[in-house]
Amino acid sequence: MTLPHREADVTLPKPARKDPHVDLEKLDAAADLMAINMGPQHPSTHGVMRIKLWLDGEMIVKAVPYCGYLHRGVEKLCERLTVVQLTPIVDKHDYVSPMTNEQALNIAFERMLGLEVPRRARYMRTIIAEIQRIASHLLWLGTFTLDIGGTIGGGASLMMYTFREREAILDVFEMLTGARFHYNTHTVGGQRHDVPVGWPAAVKKMIDAVDAHMPEYEQQCYGNDVLVLRTKGVGVIDRELALELGLSGPNLRASGVDLDLRRDEPFSAYDEIKVNVAVATDGDVYARFDVRMREMHESIRIVRELIDSIPEGPICSQKPVKVPFAVKLPAGRQFYTAIETPRGELGTYVIGGGAEKGAAPYRLKFRPPSLHAMSALPYALVGHTVPDVVAILGSLDPILGEVDR
Amino acid sequence: MTLNPWLHGLVYGLPVLLGVMGVGALASWWERKFSARMQNRIGVDVFGPFGVLQPFADALKMLQKEDLVPRGADKTMFFIAPAFPVVLCVVLLGVVPFAGYWDDTGTWAPAILISNLDIGILWVLSVSGLMVFPLWMAGWASNNKYALLAAMRTVAQGVSYEIPMVLAALVPVIVAGDLSIARMVAWQATHGWMVFSLPVVGFLAFVLFYLASLAEANRIPFDIPEAESELVAGVIVEYTGIKSGLFILTEYLHTFIASALATAMFFGGGHMPFLAGLPAIAQIVLSATAMLVKTSMLFVSIYWIRWSWYRFRSDQLMELCWYYLVPGGLVLVACTAVSVSLGWV
Numbered sequence: 001m002t003l004p005h006r007e008a009d010v011t012l013p014k015p016a017r018k019d020p021h022v023d024l025e026k027l028d029a030a031a032d033l034m035a036i037n038m039g040p041q042h043p044s045t046h047g048v049m050r051i052k053l054w055l056d057g058e059m060i061v062k063a064v065p066y067c068g069y070l071h072r073g074v075e076k077l078c079e080r081l082t083v084v085q086l087t088p089i090v091d092k093h094d095y096v097s098p099m100t101n102e103q104a105l106n107i108a109f110e111r112m113l114g115l116e117v118p119r120r121a122r123y124m125r126t127i128i129a130e131i132q133r134i135a136s137h138l139l140w141l142g143t144f145t146l147d148i149g150g151t152i153g154g155g156a157s158l159m160m161y162t163f164r165e166r167e168a169i170l171d172v173f174e175m176l177t178g179a180r181f182h183y184n185t186h187t188v189g190g191q192r193h194d195v196p197v198g199w200p201a202a203v204k205k206m207i208d209a210v211d212a213h214m215p216e217y218e219q220q221c222y223g224n225d226v227l228v229l230r231t232k233g234v235g236v237i238d239r240e241l242a243l244e245l246g247l248s249g250p251n252l253r254a255s256g257v258d259l260d261l262r263r264d265e266p267f268s269a270y271d272e273i274k275v276n277v278a279v280a281t282d283g284d285v286y287a288r289f290d291v292r293m294r295e296m297h298e299s300i301r302i303v304r305e306l307i308d309s310i311p312e313g314p315i316c317s318q319k320p321v322k323v324p325f326a327v328k329l330p331a332g333r334q335f336y337t338a339i340e341t342p343r344g345e346l347g348t349y350v351i352g353g354g355a356e357k358g359a360a361p362y363r364l365k366f367r368p369p370s371l372h373a374m375s376a377l378p379y380a381l382v383g384h385t386v387p388d389v390v391a392i393l394g395s396l397d398p399i400l401g402e403v404d405r
Numbered sequence: 406m407t408l409n410p411w412l413h414g415l416v417y418g419l420p421v422l423l424g425v426m427g428v429g430a431l432a433s434w435w436e437r438k439f440s441a442r443m444q445n446r447i448g449v450d451v452f453g454p455f456g457v458l459q460p461f462a463d464a465l466k467m468l469q470k471e472d473l474v475p476r477g478a479d480k481t482m483f484f485i486a487p488a489f490p491v492v493l494c495v496v497l498l499g500v501v502p503f504a505g506y507w508d509d510t511g512t513w514a515p516a517i518l519i520s521n522l523d524i525g526i527l528w529v530l531s532v533s534g535l536m537v538f539p540l541w542m543a544g545w546a547s548n549n550k551y552a553l554l555a556a557m558r559t560v561a562q563g564v565s566y567e568i569p570m571v572l573a574a575l576v577p578v579i580v581a582g583d584l585s586i587a588r589m590v591a592w593q594a595t596h597g598w599m600v601f602s603l604p605v606v607g608f609l610a611f612v613l614f615y616l617a618s619l620a621e622a623n624r625i626p627f628d629i630p631e632a633e634s635e636l637v638a639g640v641i642v643e644y645t646g647i648k649s650g651l652f653i654l655t656e657y658l659h660t661f662i663a664s665a666l667a668t669a670m671f672f673g674g675g676h677m678p679f680l681a682g683l684p685a686i687a688q689i690v691l692s693a694t695a696m697l698v699k700t701s702m703l704f705v706s707i708y709w710i711r712w713s714w715y716r717f718r719s720d721q722l723m724e725l726c727w728y729y730l731v732p733g734g735l736v737l738v739a740c741t742a743v744s745v746s747l748g749w750v
Contacts, residue, residue: 036550044634058554058719147634149715153625155634157712160444226626226715386554387635387718 020378024054024062033061040069044147044390047400051377051389060389063381065374070404075364082359083109083188083327091182093366094402097136099128099173100341101402102186104366107267108348109188109327112335119269120313121190126269127306128176128185129341130299131203134210135169136342137296138162140397141217144289147390148230158220165213168206175199188327190316200307207307211300218293231286235380235392238283245379246372249344250291251396255283261340273305285395292397328359343397344369366405370398417519421503422495429657430460432704436657439705440712463650470646475548478643482546487648489539490655494662497532500525501665502587503696504675505594506688513594513676515587516689525586526574529666530567533621536659537563540630540640543652547643555639558719559623559630565726566620566627572734573614576606576741577670580750586666590674596750598673603750606740611671613734615703618663620722623656625711629719664703665696672699 039050048069054062074093078086090105091098103125110117117125142159149155170180177183177193185192221227237247242255252259260277262270278294280287331354338347347367353360373396380392434449434457441448449456474483503517515521522528537560544556577599578584581592593599600607620627631639641652668674675692683691717725744750 034550036554042637055554058557145715150625150628150632150634152633153628153711153716154714157440157444160446164445220713224715226717229721230715230718385718385720387629387632387716390634 020062020382022062038389043151044393045400046143046393046398047403049374049398049400049403051381051393053381053386053389055386058385060381060384060386063378063389065377067371067374067400067403070400072405074405075366078364079353079357079360079362083329083361084359086364087186088182088184090366091184092401093368093405094136094341094343094346094370094399095181096139096399097132097342098182099132099185100136100339100346102183103129103268104339104341104346104348106186106188107339108335108337108350109329111337112329112333112350112352113188113327115189116317117190117268118314118317119311121315121317122269123306123310124191124195124315125186126273127203127303127310128173129268130302130306131169131172131207133299133342134296134303135166137292137299138166138169138210140292140342140394141221142166144391144394144397145221145227147394148227154220154224158217161213161216165210168209172199172203172206175202187316190314192316194315195310200310203303203307207300207303210296214296214300221289221293228286230387230391231289231395232284233282234285234384234388235395236282236284237376237380241376241379242283245375247344247376248369248372249340249342250278250288250295251344251369251373251376253278254280254287254291256281261338261345265338267339269306273302275302285391288395288397329353329361331356332362338367341369343373343399343402346402366402368402368405370400370402373398374403414519417517418495418499421498421517421519425498425658425661426654428661429654430464431457432657432661433460433463433653436708439708443712464647467647467650472648473643473645475643477548479546479548482542483643486539486543486546487644487651489542490536491651491658493532493535493539494655494658497529497659497662497666500528500586501662502590502669502674503665504689504693505587505590506685506692507594507681508685513591515590516675517693518587521587522585524584526578526584526589526670529586530571530574533570534563534567536621543644544630544640547640549643551636551638552640552642555630555632555636555642558632559640561719562620562623562627562629562722565723566617566730569613569726569730569734570617570621572731572738573610573617574670575738576603576610579738579741579745580607582745586669586674590669590676593673594676598676599671603741603744606737606744607671609733610737610741611667613730613737614667614671616730618667619707619710620726622659622663622707624660624707626714626717627722628711628716629722632716634716660707661700661704664700664707667703668696668699 033054033056036053036055037050038053039045040048050066052064052066053060074089077089081089086105087102090101093101139162142162145158146155173183174180175196176199177185237255239256242252242257256279258277258279260275263275263277276298278291278298280291329350329352331352333352336347336349338345346369349365349367350361351363353362376396381389438448438455449459452458452462474480499519500522502515505513505515508514540559541556544552544559577589580599580603581589583589583592596602600611623630641649644652675696677692677695680688680691
């Protein structure tokens with residue numbers, strides 16, 4: 001599978017930027033910089049992570065992010081479980097948007113095995129993914145403003161409102177799957193739970209409520225000079241750097257790369273609809289913020305477009321799974337595929353286990369977009385001050401459950 | 406009637422102090438309800454009617470907490486730093502006239518006032534200048550890098566915003582021709598409130614004073630020293646129990662006192678119309694109510710801003726002060742001086 005966008009970007013110009021991974025002895029011969037650990041117990045690290053900062057006054061001279069605090073050995077665990085048992089495990093990766101994790105995993109297995117997914121299931125997946133994108137971006141918006149405005153202040157006000165909408169979305173998911181957070185609704189070949197009676201109406205009602213409240217959020221953010229002052233020109237990641245670091249999703253699009261797997265490498269029902277991709281060119285915190293806000297509008301539009309036209313038919317091409325050994329992966333076959341989650345390109349790399357592994361994969365490796373987003377921190381933070389750290393980190397929107405697995 | 410100074414302090418000071426402490430407790434309850442209303446929440450509602458007794462429960466809880474002193478902390482400074490701002494707040498209270506009445510000679514006399522200092526404004530400005538010290542002491546003594554960063558910011562911010570505050574306070578001083586806050590209120594009682602008596606300039610001076618007070622009292626959008634999303638809790642990061650409680654109480658008190666001072670300097674203090682001719686005690690009660698209402702409105706606006714705005718970055722805060730507020734304040738003072746010398750006011 002080749003992508004025109006990726007082909008075009010193969011020859012990268014040599015970056016003229018300074019390498020942030022410079023030796024500390026060279027940087028600070030007199031040893032008068034202050035080293036400060038932001039995290040792992042810090043209110044604004046969006047999970048358990050640590051950024052070691054070397055400060056000159058309040059100016060950041062060097063920044064090193066450390067992850068691994070949430071490592072759970074999931075990829076190793078995946079080598080022991082059968083294919084259909086993996087879905088509830090990956091729910092916990094990007095815990096802000098569990099649905100798209102399930103989707104990524106199951107699409108990888110389906111593509112590897114060449115399984116057909118019924119059209120009804122594909123529509124459901126698309127709708128679910130877009131609702132999940134809204135929910136994820138709402139949580140991001142709340143925590144981002146929380147970082148900029150303070151937990152006892154204006155930021156917290158906006159967060160409370162975004163959680164009101166997120167609650168409505170969780171209600172809709174609960175109606176569909178019975179669970180509010182770890183859904184386990186995708187499976188190899190389709191969906192586990194069919195659309196319940198009244199679900200499209202509930203989704204429409206929820207979407208209308210979100211849409212009605214969007215101007216409120218925009219007023220609170222675009223209309224607030226302090227937020228604009230705090231975000232414009234801060235944490236710039238240029239186009240070349242973004243491509244080099246493998247950023248994806250809104251972070252990449254904010255740097256001016258028009259790449260969205262929903263449009264460029266369609267999965268589920270995205271090939272039947274038009275996706276307008278939000279792109280910004282500045283690559284700063286404001287651009288990333290702007291891209292996500294516009295994506296929410298686009299997601300609202302897509303859900304509205306699809307919710308009335310869910311086709312009839314089966315929701316799964318496989319028989320309902322009685323024994324978890326039903327789906328077997330071909331031995332030794334390697335396969336990589338990626339889909340667009342709210343955070344970017346979530347890739348799944350599978351090596352089939354064959355007979356000796358039973359129905360378990362030989363190896364399963366995820367390519368989480370958040371990990372790559374975190375790798376931009378040493379570049380984006382240098383030259384800024386301590387208050388910008390939380391703004392930049394919040395704008396990159398890493399989810400540590402996904403980074404560490 | 407001249408009392409022994411100690412007795413004077415006790416007789417006049419204690420009721421005002423207790424009253425303001427009560428107001429501080431009530432203010433914290435009220436803020437929680439107000440922010441809850443703004444945030445689509447219910448807020449405190451368990452202890453007492455509408456949760457109004459919650460601040461006392463909180464204080465009790467804080468008294469029971471373990472008192473931790475970090476290893477490597479400067480113990481003496483760490484211990485006295487929380488008491489210092491409370492003392493300063495009480496000292497600030499001394500010159501705020503909370504009520505007044507028309508005396509026999511037809512001048513507005515202050516009533517609920519601990520000390521009628523001739524240099525009231527100077528006193529206020531110098532004492533609020535000292536407010537930087539306890540925060541610096543706390544930040545330095547904590548032996549914590551976050552607290553140290555916050556302390557550095559506090560000093561920079563406090564010292565910088567002192568200047569626009571002084572400039573804004575100069576406007577009523579020039580107009581009323583007096584440094585005593587009580588006599589400033591008396592001037593406004595006969596000439597009209599300061600915000601209106603000097604068109605535009607009076608209002609702008611109030612805005613300047615208000616902004617500088619926000620910064621001095623460390624409220625959003627200028628709450629850089631606390632900055633809990635960046636510096637965890639700023640200077641009070643290592644404090645536990647009632648020590649951190651004292652810092653929090655001081656924040657409320659400082660905000661309240663700043664509102665009261667702005668009211669006295671720009672909104673006529675306890676003055677309200679239709680008082681002349683009433684018995685003195687009725688006048689005092691009514692004017693104290695008027696003062697409380699005016700102060701509360703300013704107080705509400707500070708918390709309204711707090712719960713709907715974001716925080717400036719520290720360098721932007723300095724920029725705002727030195728590029729806009731200080732030159733603006735100088736222009737205001739010049740305008741006022743010209744207007745007064747030409748006899749327009």
